[in-house]
Each structure stands twice: as C-alpha cells, then as structure tokens.
Amino acid sequence: MSVAGTTERVLRLLALLQRRPSWTATELAAELGVTDRSVRRDVERLRALGYPVHATAGVGGGYQLGAGTRLPPLLLDDEEAIATAVSLRMASGGTVAGAGEAALRALAKLDQVMPPRLRAEVRAVHSATDTLVGPGTEIDADLLVTLARACRDSVRVRFRYAARSGERERAVEPVRMVATRHRWYLMAFDVDRDDWRTFRLDRMHDVTATTWHFHPREHPDPAAYVQHATSEAPYQHLARVRLRATAAQVRDRVPPQVAKVEDAEDGWCTLTAGGNDLTWLAMHIAALGLETEVLEPPELRTTAQHLAEHLAAMAAHPRTS
Missing domain, CATH: 1.10.10.10 (Winged helix-like DNA-binding domain superfamily/Winged helix DNA-binding domain)
Incomplete structure (x- = not known):
C-alpha cells in the first residue's frame, strides 16, 4: 500500500x-x-x-x-466540528477570566483548517445569533482548575472568604461547583461549622488545595442546594404561590437562582422565592401575568392587594394634555 x-x-x-x-x-x-x-x-x-x-x-x-503528557491533534467529524466552533464563539464572551482569549485562539486554529462548507454553516449560526451577557463577575481559570481537581481528588481546600460579616479563613471539603447565569458557586462541607455551605467563587481569595484527603460524605444534590441557598435562604421573606402554568413554562421565564419552580396538579405549578421586600416580590410575581394563588406568607396577599389598589388609582388618573 x-x-x-x-x-x-x-x-x-x-x-x-x-x-x-x-x-x-x-x-x-x-x-x-x-x-x-x-x-x-x-x-x-x-x-x-x-x-x-x-x-x-x-x-x-x-x-x-489514553491521556499523555501533551494534547495530541484531535479528529472531529462534521457535527463535532460545527458544535465545537459554535461553542468557542459563545465562550469568547463568557465569565471565566482569560477564557475568551483562549477560545478565540482555538477558534482561529479550527477555522483555518475547517472545510469551506462547514465554515459557512458555523458563520451562518453565528450571524443569526445574538448573546446577551449579563453583569456576571469574571472568575480566574486557575481557581476553577484548583477547585475542580480538589472535588475530583477529595482533598480539603483552604481559602480566605469575604462574607458580609467580614473576611475569614475557611477550610472545606469540596463536592461540586455550580454555575448560574451570572455567578459560580462551590458547594462544600465547612469543617469548622460542621455543616454544608455554598461559597461564591468571586469572594474567594488565596485558594489552596491541601494534601488532606477526606472520605466523601453523603451530600444533598449540589444544584438544588445552591438554588435553595441563593433563591430562598438569605432573605427575610419566603413566598410560595401557585401559578396556572406548567413548571417548564415558568422556568423559561424565571432563572433557577431567582426561584424554585415545581409542578403541581391540574396544570398548576408552585413557585418559591425569597426577598427582603414583599412589594418587590408581589410586583415580580404579578409581572408573570399568570393566575396566581398566594400560599404563604399571608402578608403577601395583603401587599398584593395594596399594590393592585395603587395601580388601579394610577390607571384612573390618565395624563391630560
């Protein structure tokens, strides 16, 4: 041959x-x-x-x-090449520090060797897509790698954490990182507090993976735990309402870090959200435009009634020229 x-x-x-x-x-x-x-x-x-x-x-x-000491060239079929190129274009505007530049370099290499027919498909997807990037905080890529390895290898991590009560050193047993639209969180067992905690990665400093290996504990679902910690636990008020819509329909409009949405019976769902202002909660729930039944707290029902009366009074006094 x-x-x-x-x-x-x-x-x-x-x-x-x-x-x-x-x-x-x-x-x-x-x-x-x-x-x-x-x-x-x-x-x-x-x-x-x-x-x-x-x-x-x-x-x-x-x-x-297997994996070697360096990354060898990869072979991609047509679908894999298109998916990779589109993902790299999206990553160029992401929230991981330095990832945008690295994604652009990788995209340039891929675009150089990509057949014209595939390049045209990728550009068609890109030209037909706009990305709204929220005000998320950039996270250092080295921090992500350090925490990912610690989760994988079950080793304790020490870091300085800037909480509302001040900056303190923490020692944790990391389980999983959870990314929302704007922030990254770490779910871990806090050794000093003997309980599960969530930590915002943008508030962590001087992160060090120790040599202390721990035996993984039974733990809550990381995504659900972070959702509860970010959408319910930190707030003065916790609202639960029934909405006449499916959970999927409401989740399309309400981010998971804002509220927990669960299916109920007969075409209804329940929404649970926290807030420090009941009027703020009532306004955002009303803005969904769905038939609503307040489950708790009772004060939310009174607040919604006052808000409705105020809006009715505004509508009763149209502007005159």
Whole structure:
C-alpha cells in the first residue's frame, strides 16, 4: 500500500479510537478492512506520533486511547466540528477570566483548517445569533482548575472568604461547583461549622488545595442546594404561590437562582422565592401575568392587594394634555 494509503488508514484508526473507549483488535481490523497484524503496526505508528494507545491482553482486551503528557491533534467529524466552533464563539464572551482569549485562539486554529462548507454553516449560526451577557463577575481559570481537581481528588481546600460579616479563613471539603447565569458557586462541607455551605467563587481569595484527603460524605444534590441557598435562604421573606402554568413554562421565564419552580396538579405549578421586600416580590410575581394563588406568607396577599389598589388609582388618573 502507498504512503498516502497508509496515512489515511492510520487517521481512520485514530478516529475510531476517539469514537469510543475501547476496541478489540478484531473489531478494528474489521472496520479498517485489514489484518490484526496491520492494526498492531498502525497502533505503533500512532504511538510514534505521540498518541498514548494502551493495549490490554487476554479475553476482552483491546486498544484504548489514553491521556499523555501533551494534547495530541484531535479528529472531529462534521457535527463535532460545527458544535465545537459554535461553542468557542459563545465562550469568547463568557465569565471565566482569560477564557475568551483562549477560545478565540482555538477558534482561529479550527477555522483555518475547517472545510469551506462547514465554515459557512458555523458563520451562518453565528450571524443569526445574538448573546446577551449579563453583569456576571469574571472568575480566574486557575481557581476553577484548583477547585475542580480538589472535588475530583477529595482533598480539603483552604481559602480566605469575604462574607458580609467580614473576611475569614475557611477550610472545606469540596463536592461540586455550580454555575448560574451570572455567578459560580462551590458547594462544600465547612469543617469548622460542621455543616454544608455554598461559597461564591468571586469572594474567594488565596485558594489552596491541601494534601488532606477526606472520605466523601453523603451530600444533598449540589444544584438544588445552591438554588435553595441563593433563591430562598438569605432573605427575610419566603413566598410560595401557585401559578396556572406548567413548571417548564415558568422556568423559561424565571432563572433557577431567582426561584424554585415545581409542578403541581391540574396544570398548576408552585413557585418559591425569597426577598427582603414583599412589594418587590408581589410586583415580580404579578409581572408573570399568570393566575396566581398566594400560599404563604399571608402578608403577601395583603401587599398584593395594596399594590393592585395603587395601580388601579394610577390607571384612573390618565395624563391630560
């Protein structure tokens, strides 16, 4: 076989190894239309190029593409290339410090080698899309990596935390990071307070992963816990109302960090939200424009009535020229 034919087959082999975790030599030979011996030679060619292809012997053994000391070139099919390019364009305006510049560099590399037909599809998606970026706080990428590794390896983390009561040192056992539209949070077990806590990443300083390994504890669902901590727990008032709509319809209009929305019966759902001002809560619930039944607190019902009377009085006095 010619050099070009061998190169094409090796690239096909690489694409197969990237498609799923493990292949037997027989499966690869069948996919490529060659012998097991040719597969072994092509695997050696990939290893010589820096691709860490691991082999396991015996029944059920086979080949697996592993992680090496550097990132080798990746092969993407058409759908993967389009999805990656679109995601990189979105990431260029994200909330992770430095990610925008890195995303643009990666996008430039991908765009350089992308076939014109795929490049046109990506640009069509981009030109037809606008992104509204909220006033989120940028998070240092190194901080994300440090916390992600600590969550993965179950090691304690120490940091300075700027809370409302002042800045203090905290020692925690991290479980998961949760990203909302504008902020990043860490759910962790606070060793000193012997309880679960959430921490805003933009308030964390001098973050250090220790060498102390901990045994993971049974923990609440991280996303639900952060949602409760950010939309309910910090506020003076907690409102619960029934809305005549499905939970999915309301979630499309209410961000998860603002309120918890759950399905109820007969086409209704319940919305739970916290706030320090009942008038503010009543206004935002009324702005949804849905039939509403106040469950608690009773004072919200009185506040809504006063708000309705005020709005009615405003409507009764139209401006005259």
